[in-house]
Amino acid sequence: MGKHRRLGGYRLLDEIGRGSTAVVHLAMDSHGREVAVKELIPELAGEPEAISRLAREMSAQARVRSAHVARLLDGAVSAERPHVVMEFVPGCPLNELVPAYGPLRGDRIVRFARRLALALGDVHDAGVLHRDVSPGNVIALGDRPTLIDFGIAHESGAAQLTRRGMVVGTPAYLAPELIEGERATTASDVFSWASTVAYAATGRPPFGRGSLHGVCFRILRGRADLDGVAEPLAGLLRAAFRRDPAKRPGARWFAGALAHGDSSTTRRDGVVAA
Known part of the structure; x- marks a missing residue:
């Protein structure tokens, strides 16, 4: 790395991730x-919009306190090299773990689903919407997930810089209302939670692969592939995939249902989950 071996008070050891706007260093x-340092790529280091986006990410993540969410530790968005510093989470991204070792089965997938629901509940309790719950943003160590990457997260009630026709997030895991250009809500995060859990349980995106148009069509039509997901988990995922966001239970409700392990007898507002 030459002159780039240090950033602020941190010694950069290795590159562990790269996207279109930032690089993540161990x-x-x-x-x-050990910590994880997310730095804007040089081309964006002086761009006000990119810096504002990084500041929003830092502000949103700073609000969350959870054993299942990577903690924000530090940051300098106005530095010559804008960056944020986060807890380093050992493990493997879910979208790499599942292809290498296979889906989670039995009690492991139930524990994984519950812990990820707890993570999302902590995010929502902090007044934040994650907006990109997906296998690439979950670090798994066995059946212990940690939610990462608040790059497009928003504080609840904040202006969402999207417009109709713009898809923000990981398309295969988005709620139907987001595909239609509606505002993100806690319910849309719950839909993405269910999609991620379904992937962990089957090794397949629940709305298939292929063209963006085809995937979005299946999401809008509610054609979720849950083949191989055992009850009662399958019933809980169907509840989270409800087309009407108002009819989806919240993340805390799912965490409680998974703790009891019986969706057939758990009710919300008089509606059987399964």
């Missing part, structure tokens, strides 16, 4: 602890 802080 780094070491002044106390010798």
Whole structure:
């Protein structure tokens, strides 16, 4: 890395991720602890819009306190090299773990689903919408998920910089109302949670692969592939896939249902989940 071996008070050790706007480094802080440093790519380091987006990410993630969400530790969005510093989470992205080792089965997938629901509940309780719950944004260590990447997260009630026809997030895991250009809500995060859990349980995106048009068509028509997902988990996922966002239970409700392990007898507002 030459002159780029340090960033602020952090020693950069290795590149562990790269996207269209930022690169993520494994780094070491002044106390010798491993951290993850997300830095804007040089082409965007002076762009006000990119810097504002990074500031929103930092603000949203700073509000969340959860054992199942990567913690924000530090950041300098106005520095020459804008960056944020997060807890380094050991494990493997779910979208790499499942192809390598296969889907989670039995009690493991139930524990995974519950912990991811707890993570989302903590995010929502902090007044934040994640907006991109997907296998690429979940680090898994066995059946222990950690939710990462608040790059497009918003504080609840904040202006959402999207317009009709713009798809923001990972398309195969988006709620139908987002495809139609509606505002993100906690219910749309819940839909994405269910899509991610279905992938973990089957190894397949629940609305298939292929063209964006085809995937979005199946999402809008509610054609979720849950073949191989055992009850009662399958019934809970069907509840989270309801077309009407108002009829989807919240993340905390799903965490409670999974703790009890019986969707057939758990009710919300008089409606059987399964």
